[in-house]
Amino acid sequence: NVEIVCEAPSLDLLLVDWLNALVYEMAVRRMLFGRFVVKLDGTRLHGVASGERVDVGRHRPVVEVKGATYTALKFARRDDGRWEAQCVLDV
Numbered sequence: 001n002v003e004i005v006c007e008a009p010s011l012d013l014l015l016v017d018w019l020n021a022l023v024y025e026m027a028v029r030r031m032l033f034g035r036f037v038v039k040l041d042g043t044r045l046h047g048v049a050s051g052e053r054v055d056v057g058r059h060r061p062v063v064e065v066k067g068a069t070y071t072a073l074k075f076a077r078r079d080d081g082r083w084e085a086q087c088v089l090d091v
Contacts, residue, residue, distance in 0.1 A: 002029065002051075007044045012075040014043050015085050019068035022049060027064075030054050066090040 004021045008014040022033060033051035054061065071088035078084050 002031070002033070002049045004047045004049060005045065006047075009043060010075075011043060012073050012085075014045055015075050016068045016070060016073065016087060018045055018047065019087070019089070023065050023067055025049065032059060063091045 002025050004018070004025065006014060006017040006021055008017050018038075025031065026033065031051050031053055033049040035050040036047060038045060038047040067090050069088045069090055073087045075083070075085045
């Protein structure tokens with residue numbers, strides 16, 4: 001488990017910070033994450049990412065994400081009450 005704490009001035013910027021923190025942890029720890037527990041307190045995020053070490057033979061990674069960008073950045077509540085978040089990832 002990897003604990004990640006981020007804070008940003010707005011939720012859309014917090015999304016980019018969170019994704020970039022995940023990319024960093026994936027690269028440094030050579031891990032893939034598949035489970036996340038995230039708690040928000042305003043624009044402060046406390047998360048725990050769980051996963052496993054990369055096994056090239058089993059996971060067969062094709063590309064490596066370099067980072068989240070501000071391109072097409074969107075974070076908004078949909079008409080049905082669910083949230084939609086998006087951004088472009090640099091690979």
